[in-house]
Amino acid sequence: MSPSPDVPIVLLLNDEYGTSKGGISTINCQVGQILTAVGAVVYCTALRVPKKDQEAADRDGVRLIGPDLLDKKTEPTLDWLTVYHSVHYPNLPQDVTCIIGHADITDTAARNIWEQRFPQADLMTFNHVIPEDTEYYKGGRKAMKAWVKEMDMLEKVDDAKAAFSVGKRIYDHFSTTYKGNKKPQNHHVFLPKPSDIFLATNVRPGGEQKVVLTVGRVWKVEKLKGHDLAAQAMREVVREIKNTRLRVRGISEDDWETSLKILEDSLNSPDLNPTLLPYGTQEDIRDDMMTAHLVLMPSRSEPFGLVGLEAIAAGIPVLISDKTGLAGMIIDLIKQKKIGDEHRHVIVETSVNDNDPAGDAKRWADRIVDVLKHSDSEFQKAARFKRELVESRYWEQSHRTFLQACGITAGDPD
The missing domain is CATH 3.40.50.2000 (Glycogen Phosphorylase B;)
Incomplete structure (x- = not known):
């Protein structure tokens, strides 16, 4: 018909x-x-x-x-x-x-x-x-x-x-x-x-091993996506929180070895090997978030940042570069009083270039350590963030x- x-x-x-x-x-x-x-x-x-x-x-x-x-x-x-x-x-x-x-x-x-x-x-x-x-x-x-x-x-x-x-x-x-x-x-x-699959998810804290998750291709875009910055920061994090793991979702089979070397060179750590995961569907990323304690989006430039939005919708703590469109949206929603001022703390100041790599890595490392050390309260904040974001109907x-x-x-x- x-x-x-x-x-x-x-x-x-x-x-x-x-x-x-x-x-x-x-x-x-x-x-x-x-x-x-x-x-x-x-x-x-x-x-x-x-x-x-x-x-x-x-x-x-x-x-x-x-x-x-x-x-x-x-x-x-x-x-x-x-x-x-x-x-x-x-x-x-x-x-x-x-x-x-x-x-x-x-x-x-x-x-x-x-x-x-x-x-x-x-x-x-x-x-x-x-x-x-x-x-x-x-x-x-x-x-x-x-x-x-x-x-x-x-x-x-x-x-x-x-x-x-x-x-x-x-x-x-x-x-x-x-x-x-x-x-x-x-x-x-x-x-x-936010996609329904993440809105229907409620990530919970727990587990002695802390898992930090990033999502996105590494090879040829490690500077853009900030994977090198995340790895440098995790080198410092693992010195303070020993039982920590870094997982990176979104690596193709062809780029596996090159991506691993990029991350290992940036980590340069005897205490941490990154776990590389292949490209995945929303279901795969949802499952990754359910077993993680923190999602990072350390991009030096990101037009929007859907992965960060989906992480907020899932109720997991996030740290987001201030050079992302998502960070701008969060600031706008705070100014409009649609979400609470406390949520500005998910945004991390990040340079667009390598003029201050040590400073950038330290800022990210300090924030990651703080979130992982106070995991229970950070998950409570994340739950409030999710609720307020959904209620805003932005x-x-x-x-x-x-x-x-x-x-x-x-x-x-x-």
Whole structure:
């Protein structure tokens, strides 16, 4: 049965429908959930459709569209969506009213499919990154081409109906960038809601061995994500709290040895070996948090910081770099008196460069030691933080604005 002509038909363009790749995919799933909750018909592309992703889509009421595998031996790539979509995705839904891409993963695909197949639809983009900030830490050609990437993002969003920037840090950046000739018709902030799987979790203190958890790839981004800083800090921590373990989730098999060496060189400790864990789903990260005492986000630059938000939602103590969009959101919520002032103590001053590595490492080490030594009271603070964050409903207005951009004015976005 065809949907009513008044029902929005939304096409999400992404390479997966799941959460194994972290931030962008998590936001993509959340967008699908927001839309289906108010009755929209939602389709989502994927390069592969493993069982877990299909189950997630079925749970959310999203209709997955995998590629037409003309040759089953050929590995799908993003080019299948970007360049060869008419060949590999011939059966996209008709009467699409809105196409949504993610910069800088599927914004090119969204633009091409919109222009070539659905010009009657509204084009929208989600901004997740600030290349001008983050590419600096990747070195070499990537650092040199940061501005080229920003210009490409501008090209893809030019005259689109709307762009949604994830968090105020990204929103502020693109509000300035959009002052030039290339810009969308409308630009809004999008504040992610914590995922239900973490909201349903309540991490508890306990255990003599203290576990510190970080999440994110190490190789080539150790400076950006602050993994080197975390390791240097843990070298000092383990001198004071002997029975401590560092776990790092998000290491690919190909990068395992290189990542281990980077962490070991920064640790330079006879008392601690890091535990490296592979890429994981939200379920895996939830399980990691349930056996940890502290989650670190020591990034030197982080446009938002979903892992930190999910940790707060799970009720586990966190320490977050002040150079993250999440830290900015926490400060804003404190200023708005939506959460208590005590929660500013989860934010740690962090340099954007290596001018004061010893000072940065000491600040982080001191805060980690303090949290681990007072674990019971820190978990009580974390429980209050979770409760106040949820009660603030900080995400609602931005989700309502998103639905309105999609032509939906009725219904609760939550």
